[in-house]
Amino acid sequence: MIHGNPELxxxxxxxxELDSRDTREFERHLKECxxxxxxxxxxxxxxxxxxxxxxxxxxxxxLKTRVRTSLRSAAGSTVSRLxxxxxxxxxxxxxxxxxxxxxxxxxxxxxxxAREALSExxxxxxxxxxxxxxxxxxxxxDRHTVKPWFNGKLxxxxxxxxFAAQGYPLFGGRxxxxxxxxxxxxxxxxxxxxxxxxxxxxxxGETEGPGSTMHQGYHLLHWTTPQFTYWVVSDLGPAxxxxxxxxxxxxxxxxxx
Amino acid sequence: xEPNELGRFEAIVLPHLDAAYTLARYLTRHEHDxxxxxxxxxxxxxxxxxxxxxxxxxxxxxxxLAIVRNTAFTWRRRYQQEAGAxxxxxxxxxxxxxxxxxxxxxxxxxxxxxLHQALDRLPPEFREVIVLRELQGMSYKEIGEVTGVPxxxxxxxxxxxxxxxxxxxxxxxxxx
Numbered sequence: 528m529i530h531g532n533p534e535l536x537x538x539x540x541x542x543x544e545l546d547s548r549d550t551r552e553f554e555r556h557l558k559e560c561x562x563x564x565x566x567x568x569x570x571x572x573x574x575x576x577x578x579x580x581x582x583x584x585x586x587x588x589x590l591k592t593r594v595r596t597s598l599r600s601a602a603g604s605t606v607s608r609l610x611x612x613x614x615x616x617x618x619x620x621x622x623x624x625x626x627x628x629x630x631x632x633x634x635x636x637x638x639x640x641a642r643e644a645l646s647e648x649x650x651x652x653x654x655x656x657x658x659x660x661x662x663x664x665x666x667x668x669d670r671h672t673v674k675p676w677f678n679g680k681l682x683x684x685x686x687x688x689x690f691a692a693q694g695y696p697l698f699g700g701r702x703x704x705x706x707x708x709x710x711x712x713x714x715x716x717x718x719x720x721x722x723x724x725x726x727x728x729x730x731x732g733e734t735e736g737p738g739s740t741m742h743q744g745y746h747l748l749h750w751t752t753p754q755f756t757y758w759v760v761s762d763l764g765p766a767x768x769x770x771x772x773x774x775x776x777x778x779x780x781x782x783x784x
Numbered sequence: 785x786e787p788n789e790l791g792r793f794e795a796i797v798l799p800h801l802d803a804a805y806t807l808a809r810y811l812t813r814h815e816h817d818x819x820x821x822x823x824x825x826x827x828x829x830x831x832x833x834x835x836x837x838x839x840x841x842x843x844x845x846x847x848x849l850a851i852v853r854n855t856a857f858t859w860r861r862r863y864q865q866e867a868g869a870x871x872x873x874x875x876x877x878x879x880x881x882x883x884x885x886x887x888x889x890x891x892x893x894x895x896x897x898x899l900h901q902a903l904d905r906l907p908p909e910f911r912e913v914i915v916l917r918e919l920q921g922m923s924y925k926e927i928g929e930v931t932g933v934p935x936x937x938x939x940x941x942x943x944x945x946x947x948x949x950x951x952x953x954x955x956x957x958x959x960x
Contacts, residue, residue, distance in 0.1 A: 538943040542917065544924050573950050577918045580899045586805035590819045594801065594826045595794075601827055602790040657788055721788075 533563050541570055603654055646740060646747050648705050649725070649760045653745070656701070656712070656723050663699030663714050673700045677711055683728045685711035686755065688778045695722060695771055715771070717763060722771065729756045737772060739765070748772050752779050793833050796844040797826065803845060803920055804852045810915045811856040811908055825855040846922070846929040853912060853930055860908065902952035910945035917942055 539545050540553045557564050656662050665676040670687040677685055680702055689697040698714040703725050713724030735751040746768050748759035757775070761768045804825065808818040829836075829851045836847050903911055909931075916927045924938045931938065 532943075534947060535939060535943045538946060539924075539939055542924065542942075544939070569950055570946065573946060574918060576899055577914065577949070581810075581903060581915075581919065583802065583919045584806040584809050586801040586822070587819070590805060590822060591801060593819065593823050594798075597823055597827055598790065598794065598830055601830055602793075654790070657791060 533560075534566065537563060537566055537570060541567070541574070599655070603651055642749075645706050645758070646749075646760070649747065649758050650745055652703050652705060652712070652725065653723055653760050656714070657721060662701070662721070662723075664701035666699040668697050668699075670697055673697065673713065676700060677702075681709055681711055681727075683711075685713065685726050686779055686782060687713060688775065690715065690771070690774055693774060694718070695774070698722075700724075717767060717771070722761070722763075724775075726755045726757060728754060737769075737776075739769075750776070752776070752783075754779070754783070789833065790830075793830060797829055797848050800845045800848050804848060806919055807849055807852050807912065807915055808856050810903070810911055810919075811853065812859065813904055817859065821856045821859055822852060824859075825852040828855060843926065843929070845920075846926045849916070849920075849930045850932065854932075857908070899949060899952055902949050906945055906948060910941055910948065913938060913942045914945050914949070 536545075536553055540550060545553060557567060665673055667673050667676075668689065668691065670689045674684065674687040677700065685700075687697070687700070691697065695715045695717055698716050698721070700711060700713045703710050703712040705725060705727070708727060710725045710727040713726070715722030715724055729751045734753060735749075735756075737748050737750040739749075740747045746759075746761045746763065746765055748757070748761075748768060750757050750772075757772075759768060759772055763771075801822070804822050805818060808821040808825070809815065812818045812821055825848070829848055832851070836844075903914060906914070912931060913927055916922045916930055922930070924935045924942075927938045927942075928935045933941075
């Protein structure tokens with residue numbers, strides 16, 4: 528025996544915590560020592576009793592819901608507390624994901640405070656969409672599947688494109704609620720990163736060029752065409768984000784001709 | 785936190801919700817307290833997730849249970865749920881337990897006690913090693929990670945906790 532305490536040795540032996548040499552040595556000892564053999568039997572019985580009488584517990588469903596809900600709200604507020612310099616450009620570019628939101632009325636677009644509130648919503652929506660099971664309601668890389676899915680769900684038909692050839696494939700879409708109205712959310716990808724696209728009609732047909740903001744560590748673009756107002760929010764690098772926005776605007780222009 | 789991280793975080797910690805609840809339940813000995821502790825612990829874990837990712841190859845279960853454990857101990861201190869219980873003293877408690885001789889305890893015992901009651905009466909530092917070893921099947925090293933003590937301490941606490949429980953079991957058997 529290595530130490531004088533047989534119970535310690537025995538427990539370590541039964542728990543499989545002795546190395547092979549000590550294990551062999553202890554097994555030899557067990558054959559010779561009636562006291563230790565008796566203790567072993569008692570320990571084995573104890574272990575069996577514990578497992579029979581003290582069950583592992585299952586977390587109540589109520590707790591599962593509580594935990595998930597609190598995590599999501601905490602994660603949301605963590606994101607909104609993030610300040611741009613704290614994130615760092617390089618990490619943003621690496622973990623790029625992109626939300627394009629085509630949003631809102633011109634009143635919102637021209638009201639700075641309302642716009643900030645909207646960008647908050649856009650960002651929240653982006654974060655929420657990245658959680659498991661929240662990204663898409665319709666999953667398809669075929670825009671002819673995604674576009675009709677919105678029929679009857681929205682009072683407009685969103686523009687849906689596939690930029691797979693340019694490296695921004697379509698993943699699907701879902702409904703969102705932004706600026707007090709339902710909007711279309713479209714999801715694109717960029718390499719391993721996500722791109723979400725949301726859009727809704729512009730109310731007065733006033734156009735607005737792309738505006739960009741850095742919001743809580745994310746990159747947001749927004750513009751208004753005669754048809755739609757768009758918002759883009761992303762942690763993707765600005766070069767790729769702008770490229771994506773340019774493609775979208777060009778596709779929109781071409782579609783109007 | 786980058787948004788993708790919440791998904792990653794949930795994938796790492798949510799599978800251990802039952803284990804977290806079990807530990808919290810045995811440590812607090814109250815269902816509602818256990819739920820509050822678990823919720824609190826998950827929020828703390830979210831906050832510390834950056835640190836966990838820093839430790840490459842880290843085990844999500846040990847990491848999470850360590851937070852659950854510390855949260856439960858904080859609660860205990862805050863709400864005095866072990867009111868009247870002496871602060872845990874490694875030496876004192878260990879010696880008390882070491883004195884226990886199963887046979888003399890057996891002969892001297894007059895009351896039969898269930899294993900569950902016996903576990904509840906253990907100091908939480910002993911209770912947790914039983915739960916982590918017997919119910920979660922953790923190694924001494926993992927238990928050490930959760931409880932923040934060296935492996936040797938895990939070994940001696942576990943052995944002494946079992947000796948105490950064994951007394952209850954002997955009494956139970958003798959009562960037939």
